Structures are given as structure tokens and as C-alpha cells.
Amino acid sequence: MTAPHPILYQRDDCHLCDLALAVLAAAGAPDFESVFIDDDIALEARYGSRVPVLRGLDGRELDWPFDVEAVRGVLHC
Structure with missing residues (x-):
């Protein structure tokens, strides 16, 4: 069963996770x-x-x- 939204697995206080959030924003992720x-x-x-x-x-x-390109490929956005 799939989730109703894509999921970003992350940690608290994770600088790489902060970078990933910026990439998702730049990709126009839903x-x-x-x-x-x-x-x-x-x-x-x-x-x-x-x-x-x-x-x-x-x-x-x-x-x-x-x-950004990889995110768009996975999320089809």
C-alpha cells in the first residue's frame, strides 16, 4: 500500500535533510x-x-x- 503523499525520511537537526528540503522546494515538489x-x-x-x-x-x-532532476523523476513533477 502506498502513502497518499511522497515521504521524506529524515532526522532532527540534520544538515543534509535541510539541503534535501531545499532541493524539493527547487523542484516544485508537491x-x-x-x-x-x-x-x-x-x-x-x-x-x-x-x-x-x-x-x-x-x-x-x-x-x-x-x-532537482532526480526529484522530478521520482515525483513526476
């Missing part, structure tokens, strides 16, 4: 959900060393570093 992995054992195990990670509606995941 609404997306921010999921912070810090207090979730399962998400920490899956994404801990990979954040930020952008997950599109089709389930594809884009690991950092990514650029």
Missing part, C-alpha cells in the same frame, strides 16, 4: 510527508545511515544526494 526516524527502531534500522531518503508514490526511493 505536498509530501516528513517522517522523522529518530524515535522509531524499525525506521532507524532501515534508513539510519541513508537519510534523507525520498520515497515516491510508486514506492521508489531516492537516497541522498539527489538533485
